[in-house]
Amino acid sequence: MPLIVDEDLCTSCGVCVDRCTMDIIRLNDDGFPYKKYDECWYCGVCEEDCPENALIIDLPFQVK
């Protein structure tokens, strides 16, 4: 259940990391967000609050 990141749009601003309601997003070595922990509630905040619309979340496999 990955985050789908448009690397051309993402500015590595970290808003998704800041806002994630379950504290599961971090930036990887290239500065792009990924789910470090498998605890997504699919609240949609990361996608909604991304200032560049660079991010799409996929639903966890077990619930989709």
Place this chain on the structure above:
Amino acid sequence: MPLIVDEDLCTSCGVCVDRCTMDIIRLNDDGFPYKKYDECWYCGVCEEDCPENALIIDLPFQVK
């Protein structure tokens, strides 16, 4: 749910690897058995057939 191996007794003979009914045991770099895959049926064959009685299996956490 680890295999508990008595490293003094284990001769790295590989019988546990050979006999495992779910094909989940391998020898690590030190020649000692470990569960490479989390698919133990706790049949007990590895423990029973070990010629040195060097091996004890623990039950998977979810069923014990």
Place this chain on the structure above:
Amino acid sequence: MIVIIIKIKLTKFITKNLYLNINLQIMSFIETKTKVGELMNLETDILVIGGGSAGTMAAIVAKEQNPDSDVVIIEKGEINRSGSIAMGMDALNIVVQPGITTPELYMNSARIATEGILDYKPSFVMAERSYSMLKRLEGWGIRFPRDDENKYISLQVHAKGSFLIEMDSPELKLVLAEKVKEAGVRVINRTIVTKLLVDRGQVNGAMGFNLRTGEFVVCKAKATILANGGCARFSLPNSGYLYGTFDYPGNAGDGYSLAYQAGAQLTGFEYTNCSPLIKDINCPLLYITLTRGAEVVNALGETIDLEYVSTQNMLKELREGRGPIFIKMNHLPEERIQEIERILFTVERPIQKKFWENRGIDFREGLIELGETEYQLCGGHGLTGIVVNEKTETTLKGLYAAGDVACVPLQHLTGAFVFGEVAAEEAVKFASNNDLGEVDQNLIKNEEQRLLNVMDNNKSGSISVQDFEYKVRRTISDYAIPPKNEIKLKRFLWWLPRFRDDMKDIQVTDHHELSRYEEIQFILDSAELSVHASLAREESRWGWFHHRTDYPEKDDANWLKHVVLEKGLKSGEVQTLLVDIENGGEH
């Protein structure tokens, strides 16, 4: 103390690499502080634990009441999007509009919905203050749509009266966070509270840690408001996915456990409740669709009779083998469908849009299968919480409780806001007459040491926090939810000390995992309280939610009472008391 907020405006002209470097530095700074041991020492007038609907309202109103008082919010997430309404809500469920409905009428409805387990005063106060709360929110820019006659659009989901008022507010939580900031409230984000500071029955603040940096946080306070939600992570969701819960899964019973361990009284823990929501994903849609003409049909094609929106009737269909049940909308006009879609896909859980696209289902044709959610404990959707009076006072001096953590049955979002307001008023009054209480430094040292010990001892544990939680919650599913009986409930009590002991085998490698470890303790405490309450209530009540196979009947003669729980002063065990219902269940 001065809070410095650094805000870097993003512009498209700054190169991406610059951002990247800045942010990587910030991130690595965050990640390298990997030990509890750093200390943040705070003092405040009013500490609010939990920055969701109730907590933000409490903090804002406290500053309104006394701009000179210092107010701190400690929030486990991040205040802009924390709590259960991260993505807004579609309605205020309980609003008594002057001239249209009355608090008394609401009380009639609520008493039916709770089968009489309802104290008069708190619920009445909520109803009474609900309209001014709507006006407050409207004043802050929250939209409450009106019809052609310029009336708020209301819908009937209660037995008597249309109390539900439509609200169009995807940005509700952002607005609240902005108001918090404007008010000058100090916000400590990403910090989990693990213990209240208590001295001789008075609460003097709280302790916890930052779940990214591990910084140990101690906050002394003249008054403390618990507003950190119910227990959403109770039994196992059907999907097996631990976080696929109806309510926000950050709510792990934190507040129940904190209050219980501090010595407060709690009640309603026998009412383990669930809902029929979208199967697998567990997102809500009942009120939104059913109030707009949707029907519920069972596997035999029969329309389920819903006098009003009764989830119990639907769950019965599932239990009695007439499942699956579905929401059917293909008879609705196109504009109604679009209205439903607009609400469902923009507010509360907008991810639904993606879900239905992926499933290839269009409401115009396809049926929406409903499934039973996990069971939860909650003051908002249920009857569970800390004992409070109409002033949000708990049984501990200096401790107030508002929102899902407090037992004002079925209070929904309205209750969170109204009692956030009330808690602020009361806490400000209390704080103005009190100094910072005494704090035993050993309490603080012990809590820090306990957390340090877990980080030290659990590094190489053999069980992941998720595997552990799975077994705990599966065992809750096996023994602590309906159908209940004495033997099942006692089986859970057999497991409890084993689980607590087995926690030494949980692997904890960073402070994020430490927070999940702490949450498992909250879940176990919540379950312990629930099981004791369920054992105590030797009857069945609130339909299926406290159905005991060994006492299958409701017994009003003997059991129109609260089961109240508290920690035994000497035994350290759960004590149960039977307490009469305020106004004898009548008014």
Place this chain on the structure above:
Amino acid sequence: MIVIIIKIKLTKFITKNLYLNINLQIMSFIETKTKVGELMNLETDILVIGGGSAGTMAAIVAKEQNPDSDVVIIEKGEINRSGSIAMGMDALNIVVQPGITTPELYMNSARIATEGILDYKPSFVMAERSYSMLKRLEGWGIRFPRDDENKYISLQVHAKGSFLIEMDSPELKLVLAEKVKEAGVRVINRTIVTKLLVDRGQVNGAMGFNLRTGEFVVCKAKATILANGGCARFSLPNSGYLYGTFDYPGNAGDGYSLAYQAGAQLTGFEYTNCSPLIKDINCPLLYITLTRGAEVVNALGETIDLEYVSTQNMLKELREGRGPIFIKMNHLPEERIQEIERILFTVERPIQKKFWENRGIDFREGLIELGETEYQLCGGHGLTGIVVNEKTETTLKGLYAAGDVACVPLQHLTGAFVFGEVAAEEAVKFASNNDLGEVDQNLIKNEEQRLLNVMDNNKSGSISVQDFEYKVRRTISDYAIPPKNEIKLKRFLWWLPRFRDDMKDIQVTDHHELSRYEEIQFILDSAELSVHASLAREESRWGWFHHRTDYPEKDDANWLKHVVLEKGLKSGEVQTLLVDIENGGEH
């Protein structure tokens, strides 16, 4: 072809490091061949797929019948400890002892137990040949204890007659493997069969791969015996642990899928059955304890009436809210407890000893909680399998089936052995009159390419095989097991093509994982067959196991029939036929 067996005798004088080096070399040799692409090309007279109870017996007897015939066993595990009886068994469940019971009496019992869904001839043949099978095993050194009067110890678990004979044989499987070796059978271990070779309705062997080395294995054969078990990995165990099943989880419905895809007929797939066994661990103990005086009590303390060992009665207690249920033994004399412990802790699932020690439960005091196992499909414990006659002939020329994979209802271990014997006799006869059939080389190339493609395309899949299987089996739990109805069953059919399509997202990084990937296909095929059969049978039968809420009654007038399934020649879809029961359910 000559099989060279290298046996290095272990002595304590050889240094450990030497062992280590030898073994590490072997292991690294095994692990480095990580591509399907190597080819093992075999030809044989008789190919036995599955080296468990039925398969080893078939191979041994085939060599007995014609020592000149070449016999190959392809086994997914390793022959010394493969199949469902890796650690031995405590009893032969069905033995007709001359002068004590009769095949006719057994048929009466079996007809009651199967509610009439029983062909006369195969079950009769099994009963008839059961005593000589006991004698054969005894001749091989398997111990059947006798009482003071020198009679075999028999216990009654059937409605009529004591057919269960005690057996004391922890080493049963090792003895069978030794006999296989002595007979000169070629054994290909760690090889999963993924497809049968079929030409114009005749089976000519099989293909698969070594799940350690990835070597692609093609074995042409004059006759093929399927003996690879039922589907133990069907619905989800209550523990959520995929491999915590009652039956050996290596049985994933391999044989059902292979036979179906090859065009054979199958039957009894609507009888999804489960058992009340030790909760959480799902190990068996019912017959062993209940035949020795143990009782089953429910949560209300009532002893459950068990006219004979009826699992359906026990499951009803759980369903109707009177659970948990327990096995109670505290009234038994010490020597009886010790006898039970000796059996439980040495044979079949000796791990139980560790389980009870860990739980701190002593049978002298504690109760044993029973839980419902996952649902399974099985010819041994159930009524499901490939259509066979009393000669083990399937509906495909050259293909025989024996043991759990074949539908001889409730045949247990006796059936595996007897029909292993029968299959060998028939296959040897058939092979002596047949050459190796034609094999279309494209079939072989296509199958190899399919496997290579999975290894290539699924390297970086986003879903682990275990996560995938969890969802598949949870969905089976949701829709394909009792209580059933048309809508639920059709919901599963909605999921089927989605699951098959989603398999492209499964991560497969080695051939072990590839074998788990293939097993998911077997599980999906088994579920598809089961759902179609359940839809076809528009009545309820065999108690709870095929209970339809939309057809809740048993209807002997119209439904004393087999639902037979086969793959439609043109459609490629499941076809269902209704077939009369041999001898009209009577004899």
